[in-house]
Amino acid sequence: MTNRARIFIYILFIAAAALAFWSNRVPLQNTFFIKAVILYWFFSTLYFHLRTMSRKGNVTLDYGMNYSLSFVMFSGPLGILIFESIYRFSNYFYKKITKTADPDEFEHIFYNVGSFVFQNTISYYVFQSLQQYFQAIPFGFWILMFFLATINAVISDTFLTIIFYYLGEIKSREEVFHFFKSRSIPDLGKISFTNGMLFVFLQEGNWEILISFFILNYLVNHSFIEKAQYLQNKLERDQFEQMAYTDFLTGISNRALMDKKMAELNQGNEPIGIVVTDLDKFKIINDTYNHAVGDRVIQHFAATLNSYLNQGDFLFRSGGEEFTLFLRNRDYDQTVAFVEKIRQGVENSQVLAEFNGENVSIPYTASFGLYFYDVTENISMEKGYIYADQLLLQSKQHGRNQLSAKNELIHI
The missing domain is CATH 1.10.1760 (Arp2/3 complex 21 kDa subunit ARPC3)
Incomplete structure (x- = not known):
């Protein structure tokens, strides 16, 4: 004093x-x-x-x-x-x-x-x-x-x-x-x-x-x-829970909340589409520009994915440039058409970023893997996520910027 x-x-x-x-x-x-x-x-x-x-x-x-x-x-x-x-x-x-x-x-x-x-x-x-x-x-x-x-x-x-x-x-x-x-x-x-x-x-x-x-x-x-x-x-x-379950870079849900939602959805019995998507050749973007521009691309990708979702759907950042979607209240054909619409929307979009004092426009694409099934004790959400990730790898191997999907409904 x-x-x-x-x-x-x-x-x-x-x-x-x-x-x-x-x-x-x-x-x-x-x-x-x-x-x-x-x-x-x-x-x-x-x-x-x-x-x-x-x-x-x-x-x-x-x-x-x-x-x-x-x-x-x-x-x-x-x-x-x-x-x-x-x-x-x-x-x-x-x-x-x-x-x-x-x-x-x-x-x-x-x-x-x-x-x-x-x-x-x-x-x-x-x-x-x-x-x-x-x-x-x-x-x-x-x-x-x-x-x-x-x-x-x-x-x-x-x-x-x-x-x-x-x-x-x-x-x-x-x-x-x-x-x-x-x-x-x-x-x-x-x-x-x-x-x-x-x-x-x-x-x-x-x-x-x-x-x-x-x-x-x-x-x-x-x-x-x-x-x-x-x-x-x-x-x-x-507020603490929101911070714990929110990805700092993109502002969407993180892997911790994804694991929690998986446990919740395992208790139900509903058809669901698990989508794993990943930016194509993201390393080239980082090497060509810098990590700040790379982060801007990830933010834009997250915002683009989020803009398509309906009530009841979930979006998570499950890895570096990898995102996972849980799509609900649709049949298989509707889900495939929906994911394909997202893929085309990503392909037709560009990121505006600043690099070396100039504004640059960066196009990018993403690959998708969709596993569609009924959630049961035989195939949990965790297993469904692994299968969707394998389908994503298949899209990468077939040339990227595409969707690989599998319909495997199991009725008990």
């Missing part, structure tokens, strides 16, 4: 503490105030592990439900200073014990206490000044609570922006605007409604309802966090 950031933090803390002591007001009896502090501290600490965390450069931000607005409305600026100090120091010791504290965690205490006391003190005086005017408006109390939550958010984001500026994490007006824009109206509504209800129950001294509302709020947010975490984990698993 930079010296300028530390100076700002301590100035903020001193200013907030001065405002609180200047007000010198804890409006209720000490026993009532102590009960409220203990209750708020307990549920704020309980809620602490439900917070969400994000990283902004070298700074870790904690986001979670905060009950300070209702507490300052109940106890005044000095009360919120006492509560925030107890709460933030207890969090600090918890992080130290669990070894989750940041290197500048001690400074974070003074920033959090200073920031929350200052912004809630401002909201407290705004509330005291405006509540009489909002009482005459339908739902005026809740409108005022939303206004106070918005004031808190703006002041909090202003302080954070200053800190990020001193730390070098924010360098432009656009980044400042984006940071302020990250606040959502539903979040502000949740904060204003929760704190409004807590304040009403505190004023009435209804401890049973107050505790019940705390518990309800905790259970709802706990359930939401669990579901959000589940969805996040599922998204990460799906």
